[in-house]
Amino acid sequence: MQVTHVVYSFICDILTTMISSCPKQDRHMNDKDHAVIYDWIQLFQQDMTETMLASVYKPMMKDLFKFEKHHITHYSSSKQYQHHYSYQISLLFLKSALRPEIWKQFQFAHISFFPSMNCSVCHSSICLHCGYDAHASLTCDENMRKLIKNNKNLPNEVKKTIVWTLQNSRQCPNCSIMINRDEGCNKVDCSYCGYSFCWCCRSSWSEGCGFYRCSTDKNSNQSMTGYDNSAQAEVGVPDMKNIQERIRLNRQPPIAFN
Numbered sequence: 001m002q003v004t005h006v007v008y009s010f011i012c013d014i015l016t017t018m019i020s021s022c023p024k025q026d027r028h029m030n031d032k033d034h035a036v037i038y039d040w041i042q043l044f045q046q047d048m049t050e051t052m053l054a055s056v057y058k059p060m061m062k063d064l065f066k067f068e069k070h071h072i073t074h075y076s077s078s079k080q081y082q083h084h085y086s087y088q089i090s091l092l093f094l095k096s097a098l099r100p101e102i103w104k105q106f107q108f109a110h111i112s113f114f115p116s117m118n119c120s121v122c123h124s125s126i127c128l129h130c131g132y133d134a135h136a137s138l139t140c141d142e143n144m145r146k147l148i149k150n151n152k153n154l155p156n157e158v159k160k161t162i163v164w165t166l167q168n169s170r171q172c173p174n175c176s177i178m179i180n181r182d183e184g185c186n187k188v189d190c191s192y193c194g195y196s197f198c199w200c201c202r203s204s205w206s207e208g209c210g211f212y213r214c215s216t217d218k219n220s221n222q223s224m225t226g227y228d229n230s231a232q233a234e235v236g237v238p239d240m241k242n243i244q245e246r247i248r249l250n251r252q253p254p255i256a257f258n
Contacts, residue, residue: 004096007092007095007096008044008048008096011089012044014085015040015041015044015089017085018067018085019034021071021072021085022071022072024071033066033071036063036067040060043056050097050099053096053097054105054106057109061090061109065086065113072085090110091110094106108177109175111129111175112174115129115134115176129176129177131178132144144166145166165180168180168182169181170199172192172195172197173195173202174190174193174195175192175195179191186200186209186212186213188205200217
């Protein structure tokens with residue numbers, strides 16, 4: 001617990017430095033972005049459970065990114081994060097996690113915001129989302145398409161791999177690491193962070209999406225003839241309503257004949 005309090009104190013110090021680094025701090029005292037950072041400082045001056053800490057990580061990072069972009073003159077959108085206040089605070093989140101499952105959650109959340117990693121041996125920078133060289137201003141998809149288009153000396157096997165990845169891979173909505181799916185239903189469990197989501201709409205898995213029907217597909221419940229098929233079971237999925245009804249009927253007492 002004492003270690004956690006020290007980490008919280010460091011986070012507050014970085015947030016305070018972050019505000020003072022704004023060159024127009026005096027004129028921005030009433031700015032909404034500044035007010036949000038002050039709110040975070042007040043929050044970290046209180047005791048929080050690890051569960052609470054895990055719930056605030058992503059919204060806090062989004063607020064810090066916004067502040068750095070609009071109010072820090074030396075901020076750059078490049079993947080060199082070492083001098084970013086948000087990066088330093090994210091590392092402190094990792095140090096504050098005492099339970100392995102919370103640390104794992106923070107680790108993948110950290111990767112989702114800071115995917116670039118420098119190799120200590122060859123000193124090259126790679127993207128942990130897609131596994132290729134770090135690409136500062138491009139998404140993973142854009143970078144892979146650029147590799148195919150601009151690199152004429154790219155081996156054919158590598159090109160085929162990239163094409164297959166573009167066709168069968170998507171980024172996990174939670175950790176942003178690209179995962180593959182070449183067949184199966186819509187429900188996907190990320191092989192890295194374990195997050196469950198719908199492959200079609202990338203929303204968190206819930207009853208809103210079916211194994212073979214996505215809630216965002218307006219035509220998913222309409223048959224070719226225009227009739228509503230929402231009450232019918234999906235292909236390959238047991239019709240639980242029908243099964244439960246048959247069980248109920250079988251449990252009814254036999255009819256007595258006079």
